[in-house]
Amino acid sequence: MELETLSIRLLRDAVSELQHGFARLPPLEAEAPDSARFASILGETARRMQNNLPYFHPLYAGQMLKPPHPVARAAYAMATWINPNNHALDGGRASSEMEKEAVAEIAAMFGWQTHLGHLTGGGTMANLEALWMAGQLYPGKAILASSQSHYTHERISAVLKLPFDKVAADSSGRMDVTALESRLQRGDVGCVVATLGTTGFGAVDPLPEILRLRDQYGFRVHADCAYGGYFTLADNLNAPARAAYDALPQVDSIVVDPHKHGLQPYGCGCILFRDPSLGTHYRHDSPFTYFSSAELHLGEISLECSRPGASAVALWATQRLLPLVRGGEFADSLSTCRRAALAMAEHVRANRKFILTVQPELDIVVWAVRAESASEASSLAQRVFDEAAKNDLHLALIRVPAELLPELTPDQPTVLCLRSVLMKPEHEAWLPEILDRLSKAVEAAEKPLQ
Numbered sequence: 073m074e075l076e077t078l079s080i081r082l083l084r085d086a087v088s089e090l091q092h093g094f095a096r097l098p099p100l101e102a103e104a105p106d107s108a109r110f111a112s113i114l115g116e117t118a119r120r121m122q123n124n125l126p127y128f129h130p131l132y133a134g135q136m137l138k139p140p141h142p143v144a145r146a147a148y149a150m151a152t153w154i155n156p157n158n159h160a161l162d163g164g165r166a167s168s169e170m171e172k173e174a175v176a177e178i179a180a181m182f183g184w185q186t187h188l189g190h191l192t193g194g195g196t197m198a199n200l201e202a203l204w205m206a207g208q209l210y211p212g213k214a215i216l217a218s219s220q221s222h223y224t225h226e227r228i229s230a231v232l233k234l235p236f237d238k239v240a241a242d243s244s245g246r247m248d249v250t251a252l253e254s255r256l257q258r259g260d261v262g263c264v265v266a267t268l269g270t271t272g273f274g275a276v277d278p279l280p281e282i283l284r285l286r287d288q289y290g291f292r293v294h295a296d297c298a299y300g301g302y303f304t305l306a307d308n309l310n311a312p313a314r315a316a317y318d319a320l321p322q323v324d325s326i327v328v329d330p331h332k333h334g335l336q337p338y339g340c341g342c343i344l345f346r347d348p349s350l351g352t353h354y355r356h357d358s359p360f361t362y363f364s365s366a367e368l369h370l371g372e373i374s375l376e377c378s379r380p381g382a383s384a385v386a387l388w389a390t391q392r393l394l395p396l397v398r399g400g401e402f403a404d405s406l407s408t409c410r411r412a413a414l415a416m417a418e419h420v421r422a423n424r425k426f427i428l429t430v431q432p433e434l435d436i437v438v439w440a441v442r443a444e445s446a447s448e449a450s451s452l453a454q455r456v457f458d459e460a461a462k463n464d465l466h467l468a469l470i471r472v473p474a475e476l477l478p479e480l481t482p483d484q485p486t487v488l489c490l491r492s493v494l495m496k497p498e499h500e501a502w503l504p505e506i507l508d509r510l511s512k513a514v515e516a517a518e519k520p521l522q
């Protein structure tokens with residue numbers, strides 16, 4: 073196994089290109105790091121970093137972890153020689169422009185020709201801005217999200233001091249619209265969060281039905297697409313998921329995480345609002361921010377102040393290489409991940425040792441190890457997880473409500489299940505190897521029981 077290092081040469085060329093832009097400045101003695109100490113500390117750092125699971129390798133098929141594209145890595149590193157701050161144009165002129173362009177491309181992917189939006193530190197901060205806006209427009213009204221939504225919504229609502237309620241999920245892991253409607257009848261709801269791609273199952277909430285209820289009850293619809301947003305480009309979604317993605321242009325706000333499926337290093341989320349005039353809610357009168365021109369400074373439409381221009385540079389470069397268009401190379405890579413998940417789900421379904429929880433809607437597969445009871449299935453799942461890891465196959469674990477697995481005696485409220493996020497396109501080609509190691513792990517897990 074070798075890590076990709078070819079881009080280091082390209083990075084060196086890019087840094088030379090960058091310095092041409094500053095050639096007329098008087099020379100500055102480059103601060104020569106004490107090279108022996110530098111090298112030894114860097115080596116020590118690399119050894120410390122060996123204590124990680126191989127997130128970049130297809131045999132890592134556990135949590136939502138995907139390596140950044142080499143062009144993102146190189147562009148990010150190159151930008152750190154300037155270290156721009158995208159708070160104000162004065163601190164990051166080029167990178168602020170690149171952020172506006174890259175974010176407009178993401179908005180266009182969702183069908184919005186105009187928008188208000190920017191990059192954030194991640195999905196949590198982006199969702200915080202969406203719910204904060206809901207609180208600005210519907211002060212004191214409740215936020216609703218499904219029981220399968222990300223736990224961040226409940227916590228963010230507490231931070232914003234907005235009431236929060238969970239809506240039940242159905243047996244597919246999607247928001248139950250009947251439960252939603254009966255909660256709406258209380259009349260105190262300001263915003264419903266629709267998750268397109270839940271973190272656990274990758275389930276897609278029924279957005280068209282939620283939007284119909286919006287017409288009737290009047291609330292904001294926020295789409296949390298932190299994980300699943302880019303799947304709008306895939307060509308092999310099931311019909312309900314396709315309908316949900318096709319309804320996205322009608323929501324009020326969207327969150328997507330370029331640092332999940334968008335090939336970016338961590339620290340890159342994105343918030344989009346459909347109505348550009350909402351920007352006035354961010355108004356502040358900082359005495360020290362250097363808003364020097366009439367042009368839009370991103371700090372005027374963001375809750376975070378300093379933000380890494382390098383994130384925007386990396387995203388912009390990645391989208392130049394891999395445009396966010398249907399039928400393109402990037403879109404194909406998402407369809408490939410989904411195909412891998414469908415094939416894995418088929419294998420799980422056909423194997424009498426497993427029980428598939430829900431049919432995958434994106435590229436996440438969740439399954440139980442068959443046993444008599446919820447507790448036995450849970451301890452078996454833990455053992456399979458451990459045995460697989462010993463053989464370098466890294467899966468994830470998830471607690472699933474026992475109602476989703478009626479085959480098991482419900483002697484406890486949840487069942488520990490195995491979960492695999494197949495978010496690297498290479499997972500498709502590696503699936504036979506993954507399945508082989510999985511069956512060996514099951515054999516090993518069963519042994520002590522006999």
Ligand SMILES: *Cc1c(COP(=O)(O)O)cnc(C)c1O
Binds near residue numbers: 222
């Ligand atoms: C990951 C995720 C979040 C949280 O985003 P971070 O980038 O981890 O802060 C929120 N919602 C969903 C659906 C997610 O998958």
